[in-house]
Amino acid sequence: MRVAIFANMGRKTQAVKQKLTRKFQERHFIIDEVTPEVVVTIGGDGTLLSAFYHYRQQLETIRFVGVHTGHLGFYTDWRDDEIDDLVISLQSDNRQSVSYPLLDVLVHYNNQDRPQRFLALNESTLKRASSTMVTDVYIGGELFERFRGDGLCISTPTGSTGYNKSVGGAVVHPDMEVMQIAEISSINNKVFRTLSSPMIIASNDWITLKPMASRENKQDLLLTVDSNSYHDHNIRQIRYKIAKERIKFAKYRHTHFWHRVQEAFIGDEYGD
Incomplete structure (x- = not known):
């Protein structure tokens, strides 16, 4: 061996x-x-x-x-x-072996023709670095909500016990081939509304985030994929789905x- x-x-x-x-x-x-x-x-x-x-x-x-x-x-x-x-x-x-799902993260940029792909073992988050983040959230290609708040966390089942749990997400058994989206300090009042609850998304669906630029035409976005951080002002959209790859344990x-x-x-x- x-x-x-x-x-x-x-x-x-x-x-x-x-x-x-x-x-x-x-x-x-x-x-x-x-x-x-x-x-x-x-x-x-x-x-x-x-x-x-x-x-x-x-x-x-x-x-x-x-x-x-x-x-x-x-x-x-x-x-x-x-x-x-x-x-x-x-x-x-x-x-x-026993295998667990991974998260496929596909980032499209305004100034690039080809998207950039990442794999996440635990979670990926999208936040604004300096102020409220405004992002349209699509589930399976359909507009679900316009999110306003600190950010969003999309996690795998094994990642559900980490940062996802700390922001109020559910703990999910890793035998379930799903992903989860949890809100980070969403704004909910008479004007702005979100579901204000974590959602479990099936493996045949996908999540798309389309962030909106601020008045200064700057996104000032912070994307994380597990422990890696990426600062970029040109993100057009991010698509999340369950990856074809899996991690295997002996x-x-x-x-x-x-x-x-x-x-x-x-x-x-x-x-x-």
Whole structure:
């Protein structure tokens, strides 16, 4: 088996990486950072997100395994003291995997003929940097509402526990092939109205945002795709849909999603 190890630069993480590398070499695994079959990430969810972007062109042929060196994450199944068990599981690999939806983000610019495409593992947001954002929201090609507020967040099911949740979005099980749109501080009064509720959008639909320029003819927009930010004054529209690509995790021991949610946000108080 060809494996790659993707780790952050923390002292503890680097020590775990050295230990895992040694064990891989002892068991005759092939360390291949270029075309691996399995990528083992060491750190946390942020490290796995970085690995996802590093190998995003090879998602069809790669499975991920997450080792956490701190708290249990939503993408990391193994603790750093379970390295021996992980290596044994990799040795008896049957190539099973579990896969989750990704977000396809297509950005059209006023000054460019060709759109720019991004893939998001967690979410994408659109905001105005300095004042209220005004954006027409289309669902499946039909105008749904004119949004006024701080911004909008479009998330995947796995991303629903992150920024989406903090702005009032619902937590969605990753087995559901859907995306979610949540408002960020919308303006609702007698003049301006929005649904003022998160919406779950089916996989055969799409979301289109068409931002309106301010009086100064400047959009001053901030687009984020996961942890990456893009400042641009020339966005004409952004289309979101469920991507054809999916992220795959090696199915050795994949922690139950609702257990992760319970442990992350509630804790053990009601465990007994």
